[in-house]
Amino acid sequence: MLIKLFRSGKGGGAAPVDYLIAPQVLAYDGNRDLIRDDAGVPLMNSRDPLPEVLAGDPDHTHALIDACPHAWTYRAGVISFDQNDQPTEDQQQAVMNAFDELAFAGLDRDQVDMLWVRHSHEGRVELHFCTPRMELTSGKSLNIAPPGYQKAMDALRDMLNKEHGWADPQDPARSQDTKQLPEKKLRAQGREDIQNWLEDLIVAGRISSRPDMVAALEGAGFELPRQGKTYLTVKDPDSDTRWRLKGDIFHADWTREKTAQRATEREHRASEPGSERLAARSLSDLRDEYRAHVEKRRLYNEQRFPLVAAAAERDLRKALESERGPALSADNQLGAEREVGRQEPRSEAVSRRPDLGRLDAERRPVPERSAEMVPDNLGLQSDDLHGISSPDLRYPNRHISALPGHNDKFHLPENPVEPHDRHQSPVTEPAIPTNADAAGARVTELGRTLDQRLRTFDRSAGAFGKTLDRLAGRAADRARNVARQIQQLATGLQRGFARLAQCAGILRQIGGRALLNIGRTQQRLQQKAMKTGRPNEMER
Numbered sequence: 258m259l260i261k262l263f264r265s266g267k268g269g270g271a272a273p274v275d276y277l278i279a280p281q282v283l284a285y286d287g288n289r290d291l292i293r294d295d296a297g298v299p300l301m302n303s304r305d306p307l308p309e310v311l312a313g314d315p316d317h318t319h320a321l322i323d324a325c326p327h328a329w330t331y332r333a334g335v336i337s338f339d340q341n342d343q344p345t346e347d348q349q350q351a352v353m354n355a356f357d358e359l360a361f362a363g364l365d366r367d368q369v370d371m372l373w374v375r376h377s378h379e380g381r382v383e384l385h386f387c388t389p390r391m392e393l394t395s396g397k398s399l400n401i402a403p404p405g406y407q408k409a410m411d412a413l414r415d416m417l418n419k420e421h422g423w424a425d426p427q428d429p430a431r432s433q434d435t436k437q438l439p440e441k442k443l444r445a446q447g448r449e450d451i452q453n454w455l456e457d458l459i460v461a462g463r464i465s466s467r468p469d470m471v472a473a474l475e476g477a478g479f480e481l482p483r484q485g486k487t488y489l490t491v492k493d494p495d496s497d498t499r500w501r502l503k504g505d506i507f508h509a510d511w512t513r514e515k516t517a518q519r520a521t522e523r524e525h526r527a528s529e530p531g532s533e534r535l536a537a538r539s540l541s542d543l544r545d546e547y548r549a550h551v552e553k554r555r556l557y558n559e560q561r562f563p564l565v566a567a568a569a570e571r572d573l574r575k576a577l578e579s580e581r582g583p584a585l586s587a588d589n590q591l592g593a594e595r596e597v598g599r600q601e602p603r604s605e606a607v608s609r610r611p612d613l614g615r616l617d618a619e620r621r622p623v624p625e626r627s628a629e630m631v632p633d634n635l636g637l638q639s640d641d642l643h644g645i646s647s648p649d650l651r652y653p654n655r656h657i658s659a660l661p662g663h664n665d666k667f668h669l670p671e672n673p674v675e676p677h678d679r680h681q682s683p684v685t686e687p688a689i690p691t692n693a694d695a696a697g698a699r700v701t702e703l704g705r706t707l708d709q710r711l712r713t714f715d716r717s718a719g720a721f722g723k724t725l726d727r728l729a730g731r732a733a734d735r736a737r738n739v740a741r742q743i744q745q746l747a748t749g750l751q752r753g754f755a756r757l758a759q760c761a762g763i764l765r766q767i768g769g770r771a772l773l774n775i776g777r778t779q780q781r782l783q784q785k786a787m788k789t790g791r792p793n794e795m796e797r
Contacts, residue, residue, distance in 0.1 A: 258418055260410045260414050261334055263333050267330060269323050270321070270322030270330070273387045274322070277376075277385050281301045282302055286442075304376070311353065311374065313372035313373060318389065324728065325389050334402075336352060337381065338381055338382045342421075344421070348421060349382065353373055353384060355547075360401035362555035363554070363556070364392070364558050368393055369393065370393065371387075394724060396727060412547045415535060415543050416543040419538070419540050444498065451479075459516070465512060465513040467508070470506075474489075479492065480494055488501050489502045490502075
């Protein structure tokens with residue numbers, strides 16, 4: 258299994274999204290040249306089976322890419338499996354989850370959008386992905402593959418290949434003696450001829466090391482402008498064509514004996530599962546390396562893209578705990594203040610009779626709170642903030658991490674204890690709240706909590722509204738700029754047409770004067786001919 262991110266990433270959402278879900282695509286040969294019919298029309302390949310949308314909404318992703326205000330508008334790539342990998346549905350889901358965890362570490366599901374589409378028409382499983390290059394709540398640029406991303410992607414690839422025993426693209430046993438690159442047909446033919454000629458010389462025993470190969474190429478009339486550690490650059494002096502030859506036999510330390518040894522190792526490794534390269538590393542080490550990259554990405558994303566709703570909810574929970582916690586704990590622990598016969602200071606009462614600090618729940622149970630009295634969940638839902646841009650439910654989004662504290666419940670204090678010692682002389686004591694009083698206190702507390710959360714929601718909605726206004730303002734500015742440019746173009750065209758009309762009038766005047774002069778000249782010549790009795794030059 259390998260992970261590849263494409264270099265493209267500019268323009269609207271039609272090209273990347275339509276490519277993922279199109280039932281037909283242009284046909285290319287091995288050199289990435291279009292295949293055409295006799296009339297020169299490009300041929301199309303039908304995808305069978307058709308692409309499958311696994312997560313996300315193609316229309317939603319398309320619209321978000323179109324609305325992206327940045328120069329780079331999207332990121333796309335593919336997770337491709339070897340034909341022998343044959344991942345199950347659950348394994349594919351786990352791969353997508355792990356990739357999302359790395360790409361969007363520290364972000365909430367409503368801050369990002371991700372489209373996953375499966376292709377299997379090539380005889381292997383390919384998980385294609387496409388995401389807008391934009392964080393949705395702030396509009397800032399979000400690049401899931403920043404500079405140096407390859408190390409993080411390699412850590413994810415190695416961990417999954419080790420865990421499931423999939424093919425390792427970096428395994429030395431999978432290396433090739435020569436490599437074919439996508440290029441024009443004539444150029445590819447020249448590369449293939451040179452490589453085949455060198456392989457024949459190796460088999461014949463005339464080349465046993467790279468110095469022998471360099472001597473053979475120079476003896477055949479080729480030039481070698483560069484000799485790298487893993488390649489040779491060969492130049493044809495007649496056509497000035499260059500080829501960079503890559504593969505094991507073009508390495509600086511290559512020898513003929515190494516090629517024979519590698520062939521033997523390949524035959525031996527073909528009967529054993531797993532990767533020779535990954536065999537030297539434990540799965541726990543690979544997981545630790547992957548988690549380190551996730552943590553690094555999480556810290557960066559949380560600092561650059563703070564979630565307004567989540568921050569507001571955390572602040573609200575802290576405020577509620579600081580407001581409610583100390584007073585409640587004091588009431589629970591200092592129930593001994595009502596001890597009959599003595600009124601001691603609170604600190605002394607607790608220190609002398611610690612058992613009096615317990616609630617009397619064993620003797621008088623607290624009334625159960627009904628569902629109408631206490632809502633099951635008072636947490637802010639992210640859908641309340643972003644419902645206007647919810648994707649089509651036909652394509653469920655897998656990014657379902659809830660806001661922090663979403664399922665947390667708070668508990669109000671239970672009833673205070675009754676007098677502990679009933680045999681002491683009666684004294685005046687504070688009134689014990691009844692069930693009705695306890696219910697009223699709970700309702701009051703709930704009302705205050707709801708009011709605070711509604712205010713927090715208003716602030717969060719206001720912040721999100723400002724973000725939408727900013728994006729709408731940018732779109733309006735673009736529309737105004739286009740309208741202004743169109744108006745300038747129309748004004749220029751009108752001026753040009755007016756100038757052309759003026760020039761046409763001038764030309765008509767000049768033409769009229771020229772015709773008048775010609776007529777006068779012809780008349781004078783005729784008069785002169787009549788006087789002399791000879792035809793004029795025009796009549797002849």
